[in-house]
Amino acid sequence: EDQVTQSPEALRLQEGESSSLNCSYTVSGLRGLFWYRQDPGKGPEFLFTLYSAGEEKEKERLKATLTKKESFLHITAPKPEDSATYLCAVTFGSSNTGKLIFGQGTTLQVKP
């Protein structure tokens, strides 16, 4: 079964305490992996797209990496404003509609 699993479900960090979020996937023919940030009551905000194993993308304190089976979102020296739910999604197969399968998300809380 095609699926995306994120871990941990929740993560509490102190400000400045670096950590990583995991997204593992079991799909045939990965076409793209996407990271989103979602604040409570709002729509997901696009962060990164990764297409092939070994690829890395960075944005401020966030860095996303991709292997053949999983992706990591590394958060370096987080700040309270980084608190949010981080969603991972994949698109796969031969379809050109870009349908995404999402993981359940990791809720990050950064305490000052």
Place this chain on the structure above:
Amino acid sequence: SQTIHQWPATLVQPVGSPLSLECTVEGTSNPNLYWYRQAAGRGLQLLFYSVGIGQISSEVPQNLSASRPQDRQFILSSKKLLLSDSGFYLCAWSWGGLPADEQFFGPGTRLTVL
């Protein structure tokens, strides 16, 4: 730049009543359009997607339907709401004709069915 709008922002409806949620995209042509539902504490579930006017594909059998009367307008409807239809409904768009591209989400509609 591209902008996506959804309305209403919040909605409280009784069981058995009809539903109409609207989504419009500005600043692009022939986008792919999507409706998702996000239940409390759960991930996003794709409900419908459309690659063009009048072209709708359903991902999950349910009492909801979707229509795309104009290029940049996507509507989610129901004739009779169920309690299980409560949730956060999100519309998204992606560049048309290109595979594996990121999707951009609207602000969402919070639906409560009582």
